[in-house]
Amino acid sequence: MTFKVGELVIMQHASYYTEWNGALGVIVSPLAPRTSMDLLSMQYRTNASYRVKVLTQDGIVVDARPHQIRRLRGPEEATNGEKHHVSSLPGGIV
Numbered sequence: 001m002t003f004k005v006g007e008l009v010i011m012q013h014a015s016y017y018t019e020w021n022g023a024l025g026v027i028v029s030p031l032a033p034r035t036s037m038d039l040l041s042m043q044y045r046t047n048a049s050y051r052v053k054v055l056t057q058d059g060i061v062v063d064a065r066p067h068q069i070r071r072l073r074g075p076e077e078a079t080n081g082e083k084h085h086v087s088s089l090p091g092g093i094v
Contacts, residue, residue: 001066003027003050009069011054015040017062025052025069028061036063 003009004027011023016039029051038045049063 001071002031003066003069003071005030008072009052010072011052011064011068012070013068015068017054020054020056020059023059024055025059025064026055027051027069028053031066034063 007027009025009027011020011025014021027050031048031050033046034049034051035044035046036049037043047063047065049065050069051061052064052069053059053061
């Protein structure tokens with residue numbers, strides 16, 4: 001799954017800024033190899049990541065690996081992961 005610059009995403013699986021899990025973000029740079037500081041080990045690491053602006057009051061631009069972001073759910077998607085099927089029976093009988 002690839003994301004486009006300008007696409008809104010949900011932050012998830014944070015390794016350091018866990019308070020941003022579930023926060024809205026916007027992709028500001030496409031997927032590319034980037035070297036950044038791993039704040040847990042305090043070592044530089046190179047990973048394929050997106051640059052994402054976290055849309056919170058204290059939000060900054062972070063490097064997010066693909067598993068750390070997900071698409072917004074559309075209105076037609078159920079929140080419990082199940083798709084609901086609308087019956088085609090006459091009179092709206094379900």
